[in-house]
Amino acid sequence: MSDTVGCTIEKKLLPTLLLNESKHSRVFIPKQSDGVTEYAVFGKGDTPDLEAGQSRLSPKSFFFPQTETLYAFDYDTIEPSASEEAAEAPVVLFAVRPCDSASFELLDQVFGPENHGYHDPYYEKKRDNTIVVTLACNKPGSTCFCTSVGGDPAGTRGADVLAFDLEDRLYLEGLTTKGKEFLARNGEVLKEAAETDREVANTLASSARESMPAVEYDRATVKKNLDDQFDNPIWEKITNTCIGCGACTYLCPTCHCFDICDEERHYKGRRIRTWDSCQYAQFTKHASGHNPRPTKTERLRQRFMHKFSYTVESVDEVYCVGCGRCVRYCPVNLDIREVLREFSST
Amino acid sequence: MEDRVEQTSQAIRNEARRLFEADEIDVFIGFESGSLPLSSRPAFLTAEEIAQDPSKIDTLVWDSFCTSNLATYLLRYYANEPNRRKKREKPYPRVGIAVKGCDCRSVYTLAKERQVQRDSLRLVGVPCAGMVDxxxxxxxxxxxxxxxxxxxxxxxxxxxxxxxxxxxxxxxLRRSCLECRFPKPENTDSIIDTPARKPGDGGRATLEAFEQKSSDEKWQYFSDELTKCIRCNACRQACPTCWCKECFAEHTDLKWIGVGSDLTDAMVFQITRIYHQAGRCVECDACYSACPMGVDLRTYTNRIAQDVHELFDYLPDFNPETSPPLATFSEADSNDFITDPEQAHE
Amino acid sequence: MSEQAVKANPYVPMPVTLESVAIENDAKDLKTFALAFENDEDREQFSYLPGQFAEVSILGVGESPFGIASSPTEKEHLLFTVKRAGSVTQELHRLDTGRRLGVRGPLGNSFPWDRIAGKNIIIVSGGFAFTTLRSSITYMLDETNRDRFGDITVLYGVRSPGELLYKETIAQWKERSDIGINLTVDREPDEPWDGTVGLVPNVLRDLGPSPKGAIVLVCGPPIMIRFTIPVLKELGFGEDDIILSLENRMKCGIGKCGRCNVGPKYVCVDGPVFTLAELQQLPAEY
Known part of the structure; x- marks a missing residue:
């Protein structure tokens, strides 16, 4: 771990800290209802549910909402969008899981200017305005496999602050300038951590790590096999069960494909972007009717190639953080881990 | 006495083996154990595979987690080749398929709609004990x-x-299974000797209770449920009778609804989808089981089925001869919805 | 919209006015739209090279990517030749002049003009894919550029004479001695025709251009490309000297929305122009 000076906060003081923050920021905390965990706005009297585990929907929607106005228009003007302006208010995302915060760094590489020089002001503004407080996982879920794709239950990627749940208190480390400022301005409810706090945190992290399935997937091998076996009929077999819905892509924290369309009424309207999915036939269909990925087989292969080959080649990253949402919620149990295993033999 | 799950699974394996050995089928569709607890997933065995390794038959299982409606998977065998205008030249494969009561009714519905060819199928009926939610x-x-x-x-x-x-x-058990009128498949080519649960009331009692709610309460319930919808299309894709080549929701030439997360769009999507299922939906709950967000679609699919039953005395059953109400008309059809223009003026 | 604003928000189109519409073919499903920038700074900012494309917006309907058919040497207008097909193009075909539209771009790479300079240029094209080649030819023939290139040979094939794009422009080119124009139609036409009759790959073989010091730009329907590549190889063209332009469905045009990829490359930012050598490294998903 870094030489950052850590601090602790008693859990009963968390609402005070969050209330302080909510005076100048919109604060989101994990909440559970009907067995579904989601990030909801913190209000007076709320307590973050730190036992709630992974949220059903990934928090990517904070930066890349399912529907977003790019701009409003009438026949004569193109106005900057309201959502772009609303993003001016700073946001604190509290208790994001390490896999999800790691996904933010992957999304940065798509929406940020390092991607061929094009800015995405909608994404970037929201991202710049947000402080990510990541909560290390003491009890990874049975479908979690972050360690197999370069992540860690106490991973710091994409996090401004890393927190560990030490039962009655949290141990916190500021990782970025933003994160350190966050801790500094909340000094009154924080205590300097003892050396033992850090040791306990380390112990929790390593036992969480050990509870995860062994890493059985080698990035380079999988990439090579995927590339070499692009035309392998195994893809047809893998696709057999797939029903061609977009659940995996919509739940995935790194999937970022979108559509742009117009909504118009009485000569006024807005241009919006919405999530889209490579699993849909319409996604690549030309106006002529020709479709470069005409069947589910090509479309499913695209999803895997994109995550485990194409992005490795283009930006040296695997676009999977091992959160396991697609494993858990695929309607037909098409398991990404099994597909990786299929392409793991040397 | 032998355990029901093992006994049923074994009987299905025996029947599949018999069909392959008698060269009656090229493919068998059933279920295998999934990678997660509480999940069984569609399995596809080919004559080629079985010839190479007959023990593959033993991967077939039948337990309480076989929630998919396997009829969904039949459509692909009868589709035209992608990116080709001409009809397929290859003969249709001969498919063996294990069917619950609901799967079987979907097969007959699809056969009436000429989406599958009944005589190229070998239906292996599995009397159903109900599937779990x-x-x-x-x-x-x-x-x-x-x-x-x-x-x-x-x-x-x-x-x-x-x-x-x-x-x-x-x-x-799923509500649809508890209320199912047709747990035992009929008009199959063979039937597994295992007890079916007693037929239910088709949801009449539950629906009557729901009808007691006020309009506002019903609207609130519908709104709350559809707020969860992420428009991933898992419901549509899991549904055997949602086979439109181009879904109205994806029309761009004439845009019916938006594709984003707007509540009204989600409502219109489901209302239209479910209305389009009138007389075709077999209430298999595949849509509900597929939904990653747990939206209650049962209340609405059940209502449309009961309406069709009451108004047109039609339930999509195992009878290949009857015509679904949307495909026919008779003078005795209910026409209460047609208002007399004379009266309307008064 | 100023240069800075465009850089800050690449999704916002620049306002343009539809100045003229020309019907290009007998079937009347191909029209050329001439657009003029409303703001001077936009016009200056929009500096492009032949081979690039732009997104044309009809607010309320949507936007679609089209190859730029004008040449940067033609200062007054941006030209786009559009086939009526989807929702945006159908609406475009209905529009009257004077209507305000939006343009985003220029987008994508261009033909590799640095590499092309000093070479003999062979242009092989079929159907309405000729648009960015019109741009290229006009660009090369411009008096400020003509010296930079060797011989220019054009082979352009269409189904029937009425489907030929840019008839007037081509007639002007035919008057010139510094460009060879070869037109062909698929079948013997009913109307008078002074070009050849035959499919592009066959006519190309008969024409037999020398690969020596030459580079070839190929744009056309997939079927034409499939049969043209072997002929070019037969004639001795290397895979690096055969240049193609791809089309895939696009939305953002800036490498973010994720739909136009061919393997790890995005047609919108890494293309649309690729050499045959580059394409052979990629899966054929286009």
Missing amino acids: VRKIQEQCADEIVACEEVDDSISITLRNGESTKIDREKA
């Missing part, structure tokens, strides 16, 4: 489920925290 089981568990075993009428669950618990299967 995984959410009902999860609600009864305090921690994540890591393993399960089904023996006769109880399901043993092991939790992540090491605890184990037994769940009464009957109490965990």
Whole structure:
């Protein structure tokens, strides 16, 4: 771990800290209802549910909402969008899981200017305005496999602050300038951590790590096999069960494909972007009717190639953080881990 | 006496083996154990595979987790080749398929709509004991489920925290299964000797209770449910009778609805989809089981089915001769919805 | 919209006015739209090279990517030749002049003009894919550029004479001595025709251009490309000297929305122009 000076906060003081923050920021905390965990706005009297585990929907929607106005228009003007302006208010995302915060760094590489020089002001503004407080996982879920794709239950990627749940208190480390400022301005409810706090945190992290399935997937091998076996009929077999819905892509924290369309009424309207999915036939269909990925087989292969080959080649990253949402919620149990295993033999 | 799950699975394996050995089928569609507890997933065995390794038959299972409607998978065998205008030249494959009551009714519905060819199919009927609603089981568990075993009428669950618990299967069944009128498939080519549950009331009692709610309450319920929808299309894709080549929701030439997360769009999507299922929906709950967000679609699919039953005395059953109400008319059809223009003026 | 604003928000189109519409073919499903920038700074900012494309917006309907058919040497207008097909193009075909539209771009790479300079240029094209080649030819023939290139040979094939794009422009080119124009139609036409009759690959073989010091730009329907590549190889063209332009469905045009990829490359930012050598490294998903 870094030489950052850590601090602790008693859990009963968390609402005070969050209330302080909510005076100048919109604060989101994990909440559970009907067995579904989601990030909801913190209000007076709320307590973050730190036992709630992974949220059903990934928090990517904070930066890349399912529907977003790019701009409003009438026949004569193109106005900057309201959502772009609303993003001016700073946001604190509290208790994001390490896999999800790691996904933010992957999304940065798509929406940020390092991607061929094009800015995405909608994404970037929201991202710049947000402080990510990541909560290390003491009890990874049975479908979690972050360690197999370069992540860690106490991973710091994409996090401004890393927190560990030490039962009655949290141990916190500021990782970025933003994160350190966050801790500094909340000094009154924080205590300097003892050396033992850090040791306990380390112990929790390593036992969480050990509870995860062994890493059985080698990035380079999988990439090579995927590339070499692009035309392998195994893809047809893998696709057999797939029903061609977009659940995996919509739940995935790194999937970022979108559509742009117009909504118009009485000569006024807005241009919006919405999530889209490579699993849909319409996604690549030309106006002529020709479709470069005409069947589910090509479309499913695209999803895997994109995550485990194409992005490795283009930006040296695997676009999977091992959160396991697609494993858990695929309607037909098409398991990404099994597909990786299929392409793991040397 | 032998356990029901093992007995049924074995009988299906025997029948599949017989069909392959008699060279009556090229493919068999059934279920295999999934990678997660409480999941069985569609399995596809080909004559080629079985010739190479006859033991593959033994991967077939039949337990309380076979929630998919396998009729969905038949459509692809009769589709035209992608990116080709001409009809296929290859003969249709001969498909053996294990069918519950609902799957079987979907097959007959599809046959009437000429989406499948009944005579190229070998229907292996499996009298149905009902399938579980995984959410009902999860609600009864305090921690994540890591393993399960089904023996006769109880399901043993092991939790992540090491605890184990037994769940009464009957109490965990899907509503559609508890209320199912047709648990035993008919007009199949063969039938497995295993008991079916007693036919239910088709949801009449539940629906009557729901009808007691005020319009506002019903609207609130519908709104709350559809707020969860992420428009991933899992419901549509899981549905055997949602086979439109181009879904109205994806029309761009004439845009009916938006594709984003707008509540009205989600409502219009489901209303239109479910209306389009009038007289075709077999209430298999595949849509509900597929939904990653747990939206209650049953209330609405059930209502449309009951309306069709009451108004047109039609239920999509196992009879290949009757015509679905949307495909025919008779003078006796209910026409209450047609208002007399004279009266309307008064 | 100023240069800075465009850089800050690449999704916002620049306002343009539809100045003229020309019907290009007998079937009347191909029209050329001439657009003029409303703001001077936009016009200056929009500096492009032949081979690039732009997104044309009809607010309220949507936007679609089209190859730029004008040449940067033609200062007054941006030209786009559009086939009526989807929702945006159908609406475009209905529009009257004077209507305000939006343009985003220029987008994508261009033909590799640095590499092309000093070479003999062979242009092989079929159907309405000729648009960015019109741009290229006009660009090369411009008096400020003509010296930079060797011989220019054009082979352009269409189904029937009425489907030929840019008839007037081509007639002007035919008057010139510094460009060879070869037109062909698929079948013997009913109307008078002074070009050849035959499919592009066959006519190309008969024409037999020398690969020596030459580079070839190929744009056309997939079927034409499939049969043209072997002929070019037969004639001795290397895979690096055969240049193609791809089309895939696009939305953002800036490498973010994720739909136009061919393997790890995005047609919108890494293309649309690729050499045959580059394409052979990629899966054929286009």
